[in-house]
Amino acid sequence: MRRSIDLNADLGESFGAWQMGADAQLLDLVSSCNIACGFHAGDPLTMHRTVALAVARGVAIGAHPSLPDLVGFGRREMQIEPDDLTALVLYQIAALSGFTRAAGANLHHVKAHGALYSMLARDAILAGAFCDAVEQASAGLWVYGPPAGALRQCCAARSIGYIAEGFADRAYTVDGHLRSRKLPGALLQSAQAREQALSLARGESISTDAGTALQLQIESLCVHGDGAHAVELAQCIRSDLLRAQIAVSAP
DSSP states (O other): OOOEEEEEEEEOOOBTTBOOSOHHHHTTTOSEEEEEOSSSSOOHHHHHHHHHHHHHHTOEEEEEOOOSOTTTTTOSOOOOOHHHHHHHHHHHHHHHHHHHHHTTOOOOEEEOOHHHHHHHHHOHHHHHHHHHHHHHHOTTOEEEEOSSSHHHHHHHHHTOOEEEEEESSBOBOTTSOBOOTTSTTOBOOHHHHHHHHHHHHHTOOEEOTTSOEEOOOOSEEEEETTSTTHHHHHHHHHHHHHHTTOEEOOO
């Protein structure tokens, strides 16, 4: 029986006068966070403030690099050369790491955002370029990613610590991928998300978008910080976990 699990959220996604998410409230509930680095969302002041909030609450801090796509919020795939990807990811990790060190803390992990997250799961060359950036940024950084795929294989081959992640509020396909946001039913409603989160945390199978059973072994649960009811959902999931005697703690 699992005794603890990490609960993470994607935060720091405001940009200038455009505000997104309730970061301060979510940071009271999660054990780790992934902070946008300016390429899909976020700006220097937002990064600075979000890091400070996370440090004050003892939440593990991760960089959340993206493809350079502010207009599309990083959720549109694009062609990119491996060298470009390494440089783009290293640039973003370094930026957030600077804010983290200034706040007296260390960067804990790196988690790709949006379209890049999916691309790394299926493209071994890009996964290698991403791992190059992680290794060049700092020794000992964890990588958060999907339970299976090219990124996990690359991290295993290079002895990079890997945290397999499951999504509380996203539907899965029969092959274990996230259902495309372009399709109906990609985002789960609160009751479904709570049920899925608890099943994942317990190591039990979940239901796919086709109604079949899917088994995923994960160490971290993600709640999207940009959701309209993200705080309420995170509160409920945390309460459900604690009632099930599953502690919430960072890896």
